[in-house]
Amino acid sequence: xxxxxxxxxxxxxxxxxxxxxxxxxxxxxxxxxxxxxxxxxxxxxxxxxxxxxxxxxxxxxxxxxxxxxxxxxxxxxxxxxxxxxxxxxxxxxxxx
Amino acid sequence: xxxxxxxxxxxxxxxxxxxxxxxxxxxxxxxxxxxxxxxxxxxxxxxxxxxxxxxxxxxxxxxxxxxxxxxxxxxxxxxxxxxxxxxxxxxxxxxxxxxxxxxxxxxxxxxxxxxxxxxxxxxxxxxxxxxxxxxxxxxxxxxxxxxxxxxxxxxxxxxxxxxxxxxxxxxxxxxxxxxxxxxxxxxxxxxxxxxxxxxxxxxxxxxxxxxxxxxxxxxxxxxxxxxxxxxxxxxxxxxxxxxxxxxxxxxxxxxxxxxxxxxxxxxxxxxxxxxxxxxxxxxxxxxxxxxxxxxxxxxxxxxxxxxxxxxxxxxxxxxxxxxxxxxxxxxxxxxxxxxxxxxxxxxxxxxxxxxxxxxxxxxxxxxxxxxxxxxxxxxxxxxxxxxxxxxxxxxxxxxxxxxxxxxxxxxxxxxxxxxxxxxxxxxxxxxxxxxxxxxxxxxxxxxxxxxxxxxxxxxxxxxxxxxxxxxxxxxxxxxxxxxxxxxxxxxxxxxxxxxxxxxxxxxxxxxxxxxxxxxxxxxxxxxxxxxxxxxxxxxxxxxxxxxxxxxxxxxxxxxxxxxxxxxxxxxxxxxxxxxxxxxxxxxxxxxxxxxxxxxxxxxxxxxxxxxxxxxx
Numbered sequence: 138x139x140x141x142x143x144x145x146x147x148x149x150x151x152x153x154x155x156x157x158x159x160x161x162x163x164x165x166x167x168x169x170x171x172x173x174x175x176x177x178x179x180x181x182x183x184x185x186x187x188x189x190x191x192x193x194x195x196x197x198x199x200x201x202x203x204x205x206x207x208x209x210x211x212x213x214x215x216x217x218x219x220x221x222x223x224x225x226x227x228x229x230x231x232x233x
Numbered sequence: 234x235x236x237x238x239x240x241x242x243x244x245x246x247x248x249x250x251x252x253x254x255x256x257x258x259x260x261x262x263x264x265x266x267x268x269x270x271x272x273x274x275x276x277x278x279x280x281x282x283x284x285x286x287x288x289x290x291x292x293x294x295x296x297x298x299x300x301x302x303x304x305x306x307x308x309x310x311x312x313x314x315x316x317x318x319x320x321x322x323x324x325x326x327x328x329x330x331x332x333x334x335x336x337x338x339x340x341x342x343x344x345x346x347x348x349x350x351x352x353x354x355x356x357x358x359x360x361x362x363x364x365x366x367x368x369x370x371x372x373x374x375x376x377x378x379x380x381x382x383x384x385x386x387x388x389x390x391x392x393x394x395x396x397x398x399x400x401x402x403x404x405x406x407x408x409x410x411x412x413x414x415x416x417x418x419x420x421x422x423x424x425x426x427x428x429x430x431x432x433x434x435x436x437x438x439x440x441x442x443x444x445x446x447x448x449x450x451x452x453x454x455x456x457x458x459x460x461x462x463x464x465x466x467x468x469x470x471x472x473x474x475x476x477x478x479x480x481x482x483x484x485x486x487x488x489x490x491x492x493x494x495x496x497x498x499x500x501x502x503x504x505x506x507x508x509x510x511x512x513x514x515x516x517x518x519x520x521x522x523x524x525x526x527x528x529x530x531x532x533x534x535x536x537x538x539x540x541x542x543x544x545x546x547x548x549x550x551x552x553x554x555x556x557x558x559x560x561x562x563x564x565x566x567x568x569x570x571x572x573x574x575x576x577x578x579x580x581x582x583x584x585x586x587x588x589x590x591x592x593x594x595x596x597x598x599x600x601x602x603x604x605x606x607x608x609x610x611x612x613x614x615x616x617x618x619x620x621x622x623x624x625x626x627x628x629x630x631x632x633x634x635x636x637x638x639x640x641x642x643x644x645x646x647x648x649x650x651x652x653x654x655x656x657x658x659x660x661x662x663x664x665x666x667x668x669x670x671x672x673x674x675x676x677x678x679x680x681x682x683x684x685x686x687x688x689x690x691x692x693x694x695x696x697x698x699x700x701x702x703x704x705x706x707x708x709x710x711x712x713x714x715x716x717x718x719x720x721x722x723x724x725x726x727x728x729x730x731x732x733x734x735x736x737x738x739x740x741x742x743x744x745x746x747x748x749x750x751x752x753x754x755x756x757x758x759x760x761x762x763x764x765x766x767x768x769x770x771x772x773x774x775x776x777x778x779x780x781x782x783x784x785x786x787x788x789x790x791x792x793x794x795x796x797x798x799x800x801x802x803x804x805x806x807x808x809x810x811x812x813x814x815x816x817x818x819x820x821x822x823x824x825x826x827x828x829x830x831x832x833x834x835x836x837x838x839x840x841x842x843x844x845x846x847x848x849x
Contacts, residue, residue, distance in 0.1 A: 228778045
């Protein structure tokens with residue numbers, strides 16, 4: 138059984154995920170409204186209740202990659218003086 | 234039939250309210266006349282889920298404690314694993330691999346001094362390979378005298394014990410002294426494999442397992458450093474189980490019987506007999522690993538019908554334990570990074586920041602549920618600093634297109650911002666702490682790139698700025714919290730020249746000078762700190778990858794805490810408590826991807842809780 142469920146869902150703010158949710162299952166948010174959720178009953182129920190759209194891991198990774206690549210392109214276009222360690226080039230993100 | 238008085242020597246107390254609940258009242262029974270119930274302070278036993286292994290696997294080994302554990306080796310078909318992971322009480326992180334991949338191995342020690350021994354390298358017989366872990370990497374050591382798999386182990390890196398195992402069943406016992414293994418003359422009374430173990434080299438416990446004549450065993454044995462003696466039997470005979478604890482306080486959980494291949498049941502050993510725990514694993518499984526103690530155990534990995542990375546914590550305590558967690562808060566009106574925040578989780582304030590273009594002067598207030606837009610700063614700024622409350626805030630040290638604006642100071646009265654006397658030195662990316670009438674500003678970058686960060690602190694008295702203490706190194710991008718007379722700085726950039734070098738430095742300010750405190754766990758800049766010098770939480774940031782990690786400080790050292798759901802840096806937050814912080818905004822990939830999302834932190838609790846007694 139896979140460890141995680143992958144999906145997209147819009148963070149609607151307060152109550153989108155609760156402390157009880159965080160204690161009950163793995164939950165982590167990524168760019169492009171991608172959420173990685175622990176593959177158990179409570180995690181699956183959470184994604185369904187948030188009108189989430191389940192994705193394969195590859196589909197979710199592609200969504201994140203597109204956001205990261207856009208951010209990297211924007212950084213590459215910055216003037217050299219703004220490419221400081223305080224403003225580093227966005228790094229790739231690999232979903233768990 | 235025995236009654237309470239004959240056992241305890243006293244009668245059940247008749248009380249109008251519960252007594253003070255602490256260790257001194259543990260085990261007592263009383264009648265609460267107000268609620269009309271018999272009550273007792275007994276140990277609450279529970280398994281609770283935690284962060285899963287990154288690599289799901291079975292037939293692995295473990296070592297360490299409940300909040301500092303080590304998982305290594307195992308089997309994730311079709312591959313025998315070299316993977317090593319460390320657990321911090323919340324999550325597992327990958328470490329350097331074993332030199333020799335294997336499964337059905339045993340382990341001992343801690344996360345900084347671990348030991349792996351025996352196991353199966355491939356098809357066929359067991360191995361004698363031994364490796365030591367120093368907290369970073371594994372190095373090969375002398376082999377076991379009897380190569381074997383499906384064994385058990387216990388002890389520490391310099392005094393470990395290996396027992397049982399092989400492809401049939403063995404009672405062979407070996408002692409490790411940090412250099413080599415010596416075969417003990419004491420062999421287990423009942424040879425077995427697929428057993429579990431606990432304890433130390435001179436006081437070990439073996440339980441469960443499988444022998445050629447018994448597919449699941451219930452007997453336990455105790456080792457005193459020279460010989461094994463029979464102990465009492467488990468209530469549920471089982472193989473493929475895991476264990477934790479010591480000889481006089483052992484824990485057995487999971488495993489298999491012919492009838493129930495994925496056991497959830499848990500048993501406690503008190504040095505004399507095994508007792509069924511009222512708590513069961515939420516995920517029944519076999520071939521898992523364990524670490525920790527009877528009172529704070531950890532079970533991870535295994536086979537629950539499929540290979541799993543599930544991790545569960547066992548607690549047996551008079552306290553009801555609730556783990557720390559971040560929950561989603563209301564979304565801000567304007568996505569931005571490099572902003573600052575003040576106030577509390579239910580009365581928060583954020584201001585300034587970088588939207589992209591233009592730079593932000595936006596101010597928003599949070600009521601614990603939603604954000605509302607307020608009057609803007611008079612002068613927009615990014616990498617701005619500040620402190621205070623929602624009704625008495627202060628903003629200072631900001632980046633602007635016009636460097637002359639860098640030293641601007643503004644006070645917020647709950648409605649609007651008003652300009653005050655300038656700081657002595659223009660700066661941005663500083664750390665703010667204190668309150669509106671007694672604020673501190675630490676370090677920061679100068680207004681032109683390429684010159685050194687600042688070591689200077691400036692102090693504000695509600696009217697004007699004056700020089701404060703000098704930080705041990707030039708610093709920018711640190712988190713700040715606490716008061717002017719008890720301030721705290723967390724991480725940031727240190728030299729050279731303001732262009733690189735995230736630091737683990739923690740600074741403690743006493744109103745006149747800085748001293749270094751315990752180092753933060755991972756060097757970081759751009760995180761936000763909330764709380765006081767003796768109870769702070771520091772979260773988010775980057776090095777250079779943006780992180781979701783959070784950690785807590787008790788005035789001496791940092792420990793991992795619950796992670797944010799979404800990694801972010803250059804964020805803001807609330808700044809007054811370490812137990813109920815707010816994380817707001819920031820960027821989640823790079824500069825273009827700012828977020829409106831906020832998260833609310835609730836610290837973990839341990840509360841002594843009386844149980845109501847019922848008849849059945």
